[in-house]
Amino acid sequence: RLEPLAIGGIYPANNEDRVLVRLSEVPKPMVQALIANEDRNFYSHHGFDLRGIARAALSFLRLKGLQGGSTLTQQLVKNFFLTPERTLSRKITELFMAVLLEIHYDKDEILETYLNEIYLGQDRDRAIHGVGLASLYYFGKTVEHLTLAESALLVGMVKGPTFYDPFRNPERALERRNLVLRETKDRGFATMEEYSKARNASLGVNQKAAMGTSPHPAFLDLVHRQLRRDYDEADLRSEGLRVFTTLDPRVQSAAERVLERKLAQFDKGKIFGDPGLEGAVVVTDTQSGEVQALVGGRDVRFRGFNRALDAARPVGSLLKPAIYLTALADPAHYTLVTPIDDGPFVWKSRGAPDWEPTNYDKTFHGAVPLRTALAHSYNAATARLGTDIGVEKVLANIKRLGIEREMQPYASTLLGAVDLSPLEVAQLYQTIASGGFRTPLRAIREVTTQDGRPLKRYALAVEQAFPPEPMYLITAAMQGVVREGTAQSLKNWLPPETAVAGKTGTTTEQRDAWFAGFTGDRLGIVWIGYDDNRAARLSGAGAALPVWGEMMAALAPEPLALPKPDGIENVLIDPESGLRADFACSGAVELPFAQGSAPVARAPCASAVGVVVEQVKQQAKSWMQRLFGR
Incomplete structure (x- = not known):
């Protein structure tokens, strides 16, 4: 080889x-x-x-x-x-x-x-x-x-x-x-x-000394930390091990190149001067959990503070998919079209001031379908949904998704008042991207002796954390974020058929800009902000998303096409009423539902002929299932 x-x-x-x-x-x-x-x-x-x-x-x-x-x-x-x-x-x-x-x-x-x-x-x-x-x-x-x-x-x-x-x-x-x-x-x-x-020969040394002994010091930092879980320092110092990693040079190069260029562009319009904006990027394989690229800052050759691993920053709206996943795991009460109240919301807690979240656009939108509340990242609707479900229940699911850090059971935690590193965010979204299978992120494939004798293989460890049905539903909802919500500008870099699922995140006073998204083969997490926590005045859609989009466009990603679980059925829905539609309803959309949870009532726009056609389709589907056992 x-x-x-x-x-x-x-x-x-x-x-x-x-x-x-x-x-x-x-x-x-x-x-x-x-x-x-x-x-x-x-x-x-x-x-x-x-x-x-x-x-x-x-x-x-x-x-x-x-x-x-x-x-x-x-x-x-x-x-x-x-x-x-x-x-x-x-x-x-x-x-x-x-x-x-x-x-x-x-x-x-x-x-x-x-x-x-x-x-x-x-x-x-x-x-x-x-x-x-x-x-x-x-x-x-x-x-x-x-x-x-x-x-x-x-x-x-x-x-x-x-x-x-x-x-x-x-x-x-x-x-x-x-x-x-x-x-x-x-x-x-x-x-x-x-x-x-x-x-007579010149010294012949490199024109400039390398900024660190590795061209990718941030990734090597992750390798080192994962090695220390299995080897003590004495072994690492004396054994002369060969470590085979998961780094993909093409992905790493794209992540470094795009982050450096975009941060320089963002800095041009700022009046704050040095130090400039910083950033971090993590890219993984959606199925294996292998870390393909990791960038810890704009100076990619400097082995200093590794923001991808150590910059624990407020994540803002990046936790919202966990709330909606918790809801969709209860199809008897919640579907993608369940109305959620996006009116003024007040959370009262003994001994603490009232918490009253507002929306990014400073407007309340009344009753909106659940999928719309996520697509447009409505804070009031999300806070109400999360507290109705139960904060403790949501936090338990966040832990199931892979977050080990302790989080306080406060209502504000639902809207991202919790500090996580980009790698921790990647672990959470990795479970979503893999369809509910929790796979610890890894940077090492194999360790051998200097002469090639295998010492340890880092086998793929997979645990099913969630059933496939709610994972399929939350992925569809996150595709809506990109198709029609806060991340729709992604179309400037990737065609709609890529079907990206993602979520933007922006924290208070725009101090942190995030984007988390995945395609059929890769998950990417991007964070942009200042080390000293100044207001960056950049949103997730305006700063982190362009980095993600340009990086992924350079990698020609595979379209996202998750296999539909047996417990999911697609139903035509009228967006206006949230009820069943047919070919007579203008603008009708086909949405996934857990079996038996779709609306039964028909939209006013549905025709009598459409009802008959729909009944025939359902009878034919039932006959096929009995015939082929599916």
Whole structure:
């Protein structure tokens, strides 16, 4: 199979990164340059060099402090086991431990470990250890492809990675590299021609240091956190595991590109200045729960605050589908056309001020069908529906959808007065998108040893949290949000036949803009706002939805077409009356209902002929069911 794209390394202890390499993968010129410059007697001594020790002792007697004299073995001991203090007693301890190391391991094992352990620089808060990662960081290539000049630069940095940093001190680094090359030539490891060619080469480092050791640090952060559930830090630090993730580079690239561009556009019209708007994106596979992309902020290469995982923000109307799902799970009392009162609503609570939610358009709309109340995100109707059902019952269903965070049983919670991260929102909507099957979101597929031996497979874990009928109904209602409600501007990016189901979310004073939506193959969550909680003056439809729409359009999503459960029937409904319609009713719509819950009464527009036709259709359907057992 094709070798997967490497997206980074995780070494949690001391914020260190490595890409482990075998000695056979390291270019011979690098090994020769290292030995020529750091320990020319490496293959003949027994862990210490008497001449080096003599030099160190002479330096100590001259009161210049201990310096030099360390073999590669001693350096390895110092890096692994000892403190950096420069005292005679520590030097003696280092010597004895080096001898013990030489007794128990052969030279190639010691050299390979040294090459993977040596400190070679700093990338912001992440220490770079080993020639494997250093090759990628400084040159953008794997270690086996390094030239003699590139190898010499890394060897030269062993003496002082900061002092000889090629990004900060290129002239100093060049001088040090050439000194290493000369010593390598003088020791017979390079010909004059090889030396001259390498000496005349430029430093050849990347024009700009990578902003983090992974091109996708936010996604890698999620991988790290999920790994820690199954491995302790000591294992992660020492085992050299290979982790196969669920990241889709095409999806990740689209999410990063669109978020950066849109945030820059939104910032142009703002008067607040820096820091600018921030955002986060999570994209998952609707069936497997695999996280395909995760963006933690507009600076996608910066491994800092991960908003996708850690920015718990008010979610606004994103909780409304859970309320309507709870209602639709009770078809004896609620259907998509059940009238809901969107009049003034007051919630009284002892010891607290009255709660009186208003609608986004500052208007009350009277009795409206349940599906319309969700499509247009009417707050008063939703609050009344949620309190009629019972706040505790709604919160229990939110938990069943996958939210583990504790939520207070207040009426205001129904309208999103609860803080969730984009990943938590993705978990909730994942259960809806998969038709009621709760699947924990995962970023890891498999973990193996360095040589490919499987250690752990992250099998798909699925639990049916809701029966298919109410999930089918809430999905149809959420498709109405996109077709005719607050998210109808999505048609600017995706054709109607994509049949997206989604929900916009906007919090008080437009501090947070959200959009959650799913197609036939992908779920996407987008959050836009300021880190300091300023009013962004952007709605979910005006800010988060355009990011979602442009991103999904770039991915050519599959249309959403959920299979209709056996317990669902489609009935033609007159939108004006909410009653049964037929072909004589202008503007009639076909809506799904749980079996036996559709209106029985016929709309005034229905014709007598239509009644007969409908009866014949129902008799034929009943006959087919008896004949085929369906």
